[in-house]
Amino acid sequence: MFTTLLKSPIPFFSSFNSTQNPSKTQKGNHSFNKNSKFSVSKTHRNGPIKMPTPPWMKGPLLLQPDEVLNASKPTTKRSSNNNSKAPEKALFGKESGVRGKKVMKKIIRDVEKLQGNGALDDTQIGKFEEFEIGNWLEEIGSDGEVKKFDRKMPWVREEEKVVFRRMKKEKVLTQAEIILDNDLLERLRKKATRMRKWVKVMKAGVTQDVVDEIRLAWGNNELVMLKFGVPLCRNMDRASEIVEMKTGGLVVWCKKDILVVYRGQNHWLTSNGQRVFNNLASDNNTTMSPEKSNASTWRRSLNGEDRDENNQPVVGSLYERETDRLLDGLGPRFIDWWMRKPLPVDADLLPEVVPGFKPPTRLSPPKTRPKLTDEELTNLRKLAHPLPFHFVLGRNRNLQGLANSILKLWEKSLIAKIAIKWGVQNTDNEQMANELKDLTGGVLLLRNKFLIIFYRGKDFLPQGVANSVMEREMALRRCQLIEEGARVKVAETFQVANDSLAKTSTVGTLAEFQDIQTKYGVLEKENNELEIQIEAQKENLERELRNQERKLAILNGKIEKSAKKLAKLNSSWQTAEPDLDLETITEEERECLRKIGLKLSSCLVLGRRGVFNGVIEGVHQHWKHREVVKVITMQRAFLRVIYTAKMLVAESGGILVSVEKLKEGHAIIIYRGKNYRRPSKLMTDHLLTKREALQRSIELQRIGSLKFFAYQRRQAILDLKLKLAKLEEQGVASPQG
Numbered sequence: 013m014f015t016t017l018l019k020s021p022i023p024f025f026s027s028f029n030s031t032q033n034p035s036k037t038q039k040g041n042h043s044f045n046k047n048s049k050f051s052v053s054k055t056h057r058n059g060p061i062k063m064p065t066p067p068w069m070k071g072p073l074l075l076q077p078d079e080v081l082n083a084s085k086p087t088t089k090r091s092s093n094n095n096s097k098a099p100e101k102a103l104f105g106k107e108s109g110v111r112g113k114k115v116m117k118k119i120i121r122d123v124e125k126l127q128g129n130g131a132l133d134d135t136q137i138g139k140f141e142e143f144e145i146g147n148w149l150e151e152i153g154s155d156g157e158v159k160k161f162d163r164k165m166p167w168v169r170e171e172e173k174v175v176f177r178r179m180k181k182e183k184v185l186t187q188a189e190i191i192l193d194n195d196l197l198e199r200l201r202k203k204a205t206r207m208r209k210w211v212k213v214m215k216a217g218v219t220q221d222v223v224d225e226i227r228l229a230w231g232n233n234e235l236v237m238l239k240f241g242v243p244l245c246r247n248m249d250r251a252s253e254i255v256e257m258k259t260g261g262l263v264v265w266c267k268k269d270i271l272v273v274y275r276g277q278n279h280w281l282t283s284n285g286q287r288v289f290n291n292l293a294s295d296n297n298t299t300m301s302p303e304k305s306n307a308s309t310w311r312r313s314l315n316g317e318d319r320d321e322n323n324q325p326v327v328g329s330l331y332e333r334e335t336d337r338l339l340d341g342l343g344p345r346f347i348d349w350w351m352r353k354p355l356p357v358d359a360d361l362l363p364e365v366v367p368g369f370k371p372p373t374r375l376s377p378p379k380t381r382p383k384l385t386d387e388e389l390t391n392l393r394k395l396a397h398p399l400p401f402h403f404v405l406g407r408n409r410n411l412q413g414l415a416n417s418i419l420k421l422w423e424k425s426l427i428a429k430i431a432i433k434w435g436v437q438n439t440d441n442e443q444m445a446n447e448l449k450d451l452t453g454g455v456l457l458l459r460n461k462f463l464i465i466f467y468r469g470k471d472f473l474p475q476g477v478a479n480s481v482m483e484r485e486m487a488l489r490r491c492q493l494i495e496e497g498a499r500v501k502v503a504e505t506f507q508v509a510n511d512s513l514a515k516t517s518t519v520g521t522l523a524e525f526q527d528i529q530t531k532y533g534v535l536e537k538e539n540n541e542l543e544i545q546i547e548a549q550k551e552n553l554e555r556e557l558r559n560q561e562r563k564l565a566i567l568n569g570k571i572e573k574s575a576k577k578l579a580k581l582n583s584s585w586q587t588a589e590p591d592l593d594l595e596t597i598t599e600e601e602r603e604c605l606r607k608i609g610l611k612l613s614s615c616l617v618l619g620r621r622g623v624f625n626g627v628i629e630g631v632h633q634h635w636k637h638r639e640v641v642k643v644i645t646m647q648r649a650f651l652r653v654i655y656t657a658k659m660l661v662a663e664s665g666g667i668l669v670s671v672e673k674l675k676e677g678h679a680i681i682i683y684r685g686k687n688y689r690r691p692s693k694l695m696t697d698h699l700l701t702k703r704e705a706l707q708r709s710i711e712l713q714r715i716g717s718l719k720f721f722a723y724q725r726r727q728a729i730l731d732l733k734l735k736l737a738k739l740e741e742q743g744v745a746s747p748q749g
Contacts, residue, residue: 204264216436217254217434217435218348223258226238235272248269250353339354346404359404359407359411371452372453372475375481382471393465401431402430403429412451414430418448422452422472428466430448444464556732557733574714581704615641617643619646622705623656623663624699625697626695628660632694635688639684643680667685669683
């Protein structure tokens with residue numbers, strides 16, 4: 013493909029601007045000739061200058077002297093349009109950062125921009141041939157010959173892309189638009205936009221209470237506004253269908269999660285919603301505008317609705333019809349379904365108890381395990397995701413009717429998908445799934461508060477196949493009995509004179525197998541189901557006992573380690589000996605000091621560290637300004653409070669006034685005494701430091717917790733040993749029985 017890039021000739025310029033300074037121009041030209049690689053004609057001072065040309069231009073590029081870029085004096089002015097390129101850079105500027113085809117593509121794009129702007133209209137003299145890219149794109153082979161480059165440019169499209177526009181969804185006329193007149197419908201919609209009171213529809217859907225409230229509101233107003241919550245707010249088309257079906261009204265306006273329902277002109281004829289709707293439709297069909305009736309008739313003829321064998325119009329898509337055919341005969345449908353059609357089966361309307369119901373017969377194919385692998389489980393979950401819901405369930409127990417319907421469904425489908433009703437109190441999906449699993453024997457694929465999905469299993473047998481298997485087993489047993497009877501009959505009729513051969517052989521007969529079973533009772537004992545269950549329980553209990561003993565050993569080791577740390581900390585401090593020569597105070601003084609101590613706002617609070625050298629220092633600091641100190645402790649046991657009070661008295665040398673119970677703990681009031689002398693060293697050396705006291709408190713807490721958990725492990729071990737003893741007694745008693 014050849015592309016013409018440049019066609020316009022370049023005209024000569026004969027004169028310059030009269031205001032130009034010749035001296036500056038000559039000086040500029042001299043410096044330009046000195047720094048550039050191309051020559052400038054000196055004979056014609058005012059003539060055009062020949063500039064270097066690109067490889068695709070056949071004619072010379074002639075510019076006026078004032079249009080030549082002076083490289084010695086770079087300009088600092090910037091154009092207002094930063095995206096536009098200078099003409100000289102577009103023609104002979106270097107392209108950096110790209111190679112090969114990208115260079116050619118960029119150069120051609122720049123030249124096209126210049127041609128479009130008309131910047132190259134005056135760059136050629138005369139008319140030349142059209143520029144053809146195919147003549148200039150050549151490559152040199154290995155033998156030195158020049159070969160044409162006939163491949164197409166990357167920007168040349170092979171063919172135009174075909175774009176399929178999204179089909180506009182055809183608007184379906186609502187029941188109100190079909191039945192009501194345009195003027196009446198417009199008036200009702202304007203009135204609906206001004207309504208501010210509504211009836212709230214909760215999770216349970218359009219219940220009978222909601223219907224009664226709508227009919228009560230219709231007594232005062234012809235329109236009623238409904239505001240829907242989840243899940244019906246997600247599918248307002250389905251919500252309008254349910255409202256029109258249950259109330260008999262017409263939905264005239266819809267916005268987001270709000271519907272406005274019109275009661276109709278003959279609302280007062282009857283209170284039955286279905287009769288109101290039929291009367292309303294029949295009366296208004298006569299007043300329907302001919303344009304709407306013709307439009308609806310034309311649309312039905314244009315769509316070409318399918319018809320069945322009886323020449324009746326088929327309602328619904330193929331997806332809905334196939335699902336309805338699958339669910340036919342399983343039970344009544346759930347009309348309050350909040351998702352798109354088809355409607356699932358209402359499991360709450362199925363019988364709670366089915367006479368003669370029993371779990372289905374299961375038999376795995378040869379060399380096949382009934383258990384699903386992880387990959388199979390994932391594939392089945394992906395397969396079940398787009399499937400429609402088959403049942404809707406709201407009760408937790410008595411699900412034999414639902415189990416019977418699931419077994420019928422499994423004869424046609426691999427998966428049964430059950431939705432859990434919204435707004436039903438005390439629904440337990442775990443209890444539902446467990447009962448259905450026990451009744452059907454299926455495999456639970458997924459369970460949450462919204463849905464339950466069951467797979468029929470690899471070992472599932474349809475009813476017809478199960479009956480065939482049972483008939484085959486009965487036929488085999490009959491053949492065995494006939495063969496054994498024939499063998500015995502022949503043995504009785506056959507007589508031998510020799511007594512040693514008179515006895516017939518029982519090798520390979522049914523009698524031989526029965527003799528072995530009666531003779532070797534060990535085989536029957538090993539295969540006994542009760543014995544197997546007892547052995548399994550024993551194994552589980554022994555495993556749990558070993559686990560508990562291992563945990564108890566770990567706890568004992570931790571207790572020993574913590575006890576060593578606590579003993580090391582306790583050995584690093586010792587209490588002071590109590591002073592035998594103590595001051596005495598009278599009862600009046602004690603009562604007065606108690607009242608003073610209780611009124612004190614400043615106090616010393618004991619935390620988890622208890623009594624350490626910093627606490628004694630704080631007591632002496634309080635005694636520096638007042639005679640009484642109030643110490644508050646958070647200990648709950650009163651004996652521990654008394655022990656702390658005696659320890660404070662012994663370490664500080666004061667007099668214990670009283671121990672009072674407060675709202676936040678216990679208050680210990682200590683009097684410094686009349687002969688008190690402030691010691692030179694406030695912090696004692698025989699007590700623990702603040703850090704050591706914290707470590708001691710942590711170790712005490714840790715060893716207490718460890719001892720508590722060790723006690724629990726011992727109790728669990730005793731219970732397991734008792735259970736093992738009972739199982740051994742059952743195992744000994746079962747052979748005797």
